[in-house]
Amino acid sequence: MKTLLKSFYFAVQGIAAAFQSERNFRIHVTAAIIVIAAGLFFNISLIEWIVILLLIGGMLALELVNTAIERIADAVSKEFHPLLKTAKDAAAGAVLVYAAVSVVIGFIIFAPKIIEVFS
Numbered sequence: 001m002k003t004l005l006k007s008f009y010f011a012v013q014g015i016a017a018a019f020q021s022e023r024n025f026r027i028h029v030t031a032a033i034i035v036i037a038a039g040l041f042f043n044i045s046l047i048e049w050i051v052i053l054l055l056i057g058g059m060l061a062l063e064l065v066n067t068a069i070e071r072i073a074d075a076v077s078k079e080f081h082p083l084l085k086t087a088k089d090a091a092a093g094a095v096l097v098y099a100a101v102s103v104v105i106g107f108i109i110f111a112p113k114i115i116e117v118f119s
């Protein structure tokens with residue numbers, strides 16, 4: 001039980017450290033808060049909430065993994081290495097793919113509701 005609590009504590013420490021050091025992580029948290037506020041404002045359906053929460057959780061989790069890969073790469077070497085470049089670029093690419101898909105899905109969910117409000 002003590003080990004489980006410790007693991008949880010270290011995981012929370014990891015999230016807090018990423019929040020403090022990673023500008024992109026803070027941007028994603030801010031975007032998540034805005035999307036949740038929009039969801040409440042437009043009274044989105046249960047299935048839409050599930051999709052939105054999966055996207056938000058996935059995005060934040062992926063950003064944390066990206067941070068982990070960046071830190072490991074920096075620990076391996078600060079010198080230029082083509083494999084470190086590939087690793088960092090691939091991790092950044094994963095975040096970009098997920099962010100782009102999230103924006104498209106967000107548009108599909110919210111665009112009709114925004115149009116309805118302004119028409």
Ligand SMILES: Nc1ncnc2c1ncn2[C@@H]1O[C@H](COP(=O)(O)OP(=O)(O)OP(=O)(O)O)[C@@H](O)[C@H]1O
Pocket residue numbers: 022024070073077078079080081082084085086088089092
């Ligand atoms: N040691 C290295 N060897 C080769 N290329 C590197 C190395 N470190 C960084 N790069 C290249 O520079 C890019 C930016 O690296 P950096 O570590 O600044 O990541 P970042 O995404 O800007 O990090 P952060 O989100 O913390 O600002 C990487 O995507 C990679 O292409």
